[in-house]
Amino acid sequence: xxxxxxxxxxxxxxxxxxxxxxxxxxxxxxxxxxxxxxxxxxxxxxxxxxxxxxxxxxxxxxxxxxxxxxxxxxxxxxxxxxxxxxxxxxxxxxxxxxxxxxxxxxxxxxxxxxxxxxxxxxxxxxxxxxxxxxxxxxxxxxxxxxxxxxxxxxxxxxxxxxxxxxxxxxxxxxxxxxxxxxxxxxxxxxxxxxxxxxxxxxxxxxxxxxxxxxxxxxxxxxxxxxxxxxxxxxxxxxxxxxxxxxxxxxxxxxxxxxxxxxxxxxxxxxxxxxxxxxxxxx
Amino acid sequence: xxxxxxxxxxxxxxxxxxxxxxxxxxxxxxxxxxxxxxxxxxxxxxxxxxxxxxxxxxxxxxxxxxxxxxxxxxxxxxxxxxxxxxxxxxxxxxxxxxxxxxxxxxxxxxxxxxxxxxxxxxxxxxxxxxxxxxxxxxxxxxxxxxxxxxxxxxxxxxxxxxxxxxxxxxxxxxxxxxxxxxxxxxxxxxxxxxxxxxxxxxxxxxxxxxxxxxxxxxxxxxxxxxxxxxxxxxxxxxxxxxxxxxxxxxxxxxxxxxxxxxxxxxxxxxxxxxxxxxxxxxxxxxxxxxxxxxxxxxxxxxxxxxxxxxxxxxxxxxxxxxxxxxxxxxxxxxxxxxxxxxx
Numbered sequence: 001x002x003x004x005x006x007x008x009x010x011x012x013x014x015x016x017x018x019x020x021x022x023x024x025x026x027x028x029x030x031x032x033x034x035x036x037x038x039x040x041x042x043x044x045x046x047x048x049x050x051x052x053x054x055x056x057x058x059x060x061x062x063x064x065x066x067x068x069x070x071x072x073x074x075x076x077x078x079x080x081x082x083x084x085x086x087x088x089x090x091x092x093x094x095x096x097x098x099x100x101x102x103x104x105x106x107x108x109x110x111x112x113x114x115x116x117x118x119x120x121x122x123x124x125x126x127x128x129x130x131x132x133x134x135x136x137x138x139x140x141x142x143x144x145x146x147x148x149x150x151x152x153x154x155x156x157x158x159x160x161x162x163x164x165x166x167x168x169x170x171x172x173x174x175x176x177x178x179x180x181x182x183x184x185x186x187x188x189x190x191x192x193x194x195x196x197x198x199x200x201x202x203x204x205x206x207x208x209x210x211x212x213x214x215x216x217x218x219x220x221x222x223x224x225x226x227x228x229x230x231x232x233x234x235x236x237x238x239x240x241x242x243x244x245x246x247x248x249x250x251x252x253x254x255x256x257x258x259x260x261x262x263x264x265x266x267x268x269x270x271x272x273x274x275x276x277x278x279x280x281x282x
Numbered sequence: 283x284x285x286x287x288x289x290x291x292x293x294x295x296x297x298x299x300x301x302x303x304x305x306x307x308x309x310x311x312x313x314x315x316x317x318x319x320x321x322x323x324x325x326x327x328x329x330x331x332x333x334x335x336x337x338x339x340x341x342x343x344x345x346x347x348x349x350x351x352x353x354x355x356x357x358x359x360x361x362x363x364x365x366x367x368x369x370x371x372x373x374x375x376x377x378x379x380x381x382x383x384x385x386x387x388x389x390x391x392x393x394x395x396x397x398x399x400x401x402x403x404x405x406x407x408x409x410x411x412x413x414x415x416x417x418x419x420x421x422x423x424x425x426x427x428x429x430x431x432x433x434x435x436x437x438x439x440x441x442x443x444x445x446x447x448x449x450x451x452x453x454x455x456x457x458x459x460x461x462x463x464x465x466x467x468x469x470x471x472x473x474x475x476x477x478x479x480x481x482x483x484x485x486x487x488x489x490x491x492x493x494x495x496x497x498x499x500x501x502x503x504x505x506x507x508x509x510x511x512x513x514x515x516x517x518x519x520x521x522x523x524x525x526x527x528x529x530x531x532x533x534x535x536x537x538x539x540x541x542x543x544x545x546x547x548x549x550x551x552x553x554x555x556x557x558x559x560x561x562x563x564x565x566x567x568x569x570x571x572x573x574x575x576x577x578x579x580x581x582x583x584x585x586x587x588x589x590x591x592x593x594x595x596x597x598x599x600x601x602x603x604x605x606x607x608x609x610x611x612x613x614x615x616x617x618x619x620x621x622x623x624x625x
Contacts, residue, residue: 086537097623
């Protein structure tokens, strides 16, 4: 894998996205600015409906902003014609999706090689590159497996290999740990962090999972389409979700304050508070 | 596709059988009453003297008169429609070209009938059949003289004339041309030299026969072909549409990753082409199997897969594939790649 990220800082400048118009207008993202340097891992968190998916779609050149500008290096993505966007997505972005989204009829090797072929690589070359990357991710023994034969962690590593095959400057991951258990989720996140640091690629992760905060260089909280200060955030000790302190369900135990996403989590906490309180940041 | 191929094979085989008597008559030129251009559903009567007049035309080597009527052959068990041909004793043309048993040219009081008709009716050599109201002894069984609708039965000219109550008339004159002469040119010369006749080369005469029957069956064939086409279209369209629908999210993922619409359209079109190719192959195999089995079962239904039929069904298959791909392509075109982030 090359270091191809000489000038590939992602710059998001005053970006907004509106859907509909008049009384039915919905503003999904409001005046968001962000800069992600090569090698940086940024975690974007926020409640459902906060605009995370819309922002991620715009960052990945899947959706054009209504206002503002998105640049990747010298290229203004938001100004590109619809016709050029597929090529940009193929060559400059790597995508990792929540449900892995591997093609069920293709083998592991074919799933990864296909994306290289879409970018113009010949079949043999694409398969060779795919086999190399999959080998580096510990999947050399799984090349001819169909996705249904893989564990969740293996599927996500295939998805990561697919994201890396065209040597992208930026990797966008949507809830990459959502379908993985805690330890595998951490393993995948460490892998993404290593890729960012060793290969100097930017990684932007959108997630609800506050347990992966430690692998990020920066954590941003998106709510109502705007970034908010993370200082005002806390982690629900039961479900691990990041919650806004102001709006959270609050409870005291053993002289400490705990913040919950819901009454259900608070009730579960009080069934065995000691087990949840250990290691919580309150 | 199977239906259309099988139907075409039946029609091609039937067409070939339809003109088997004309094709194997041994005549180069068929001379008929003026205006008569084929055998099916016609009546042709000319003065017997026409035979000699035809023989005198330059380029004609020999001429044989035959009588002709469409009438039932009444066996013990059934009646079957036949082209009844009255042959002179010394007939060199117009007689059965392949004899399974017995003699080819019947004498007075005798008949030569189709072997398949005889087998179906339990008729053997020496049995009696009733043709044109006369009881005749079967003295010959001919092969290849039955079609989908009728067979050819041969009786003596004498018996034929008796039924007609005498009269110096003939139905057709079958002429052989001299070596090196063009049958078409000689036919034209016969029309010029002999009054009140229509003369055609054997090929023209057979073509007229095929055209007439095709015209008669044309509407039915068109309906059957349309039904086959529409069924094929529906099956392939549903298959491709269902396959696309089942993989809708995967197409969305590919779009999100950067696959161009044109590439995905190509995938859908390829699926449609594979489907019709499979249908075509299965249809062809089925039709070839039918064409091997049906004659073995003693049926008069000959199936023949022709190049024209393959080209026609192949072209229709391509049209089906293209039409079947339209809906799925529209569906893919409408897929929003950003939906991949919305779960």
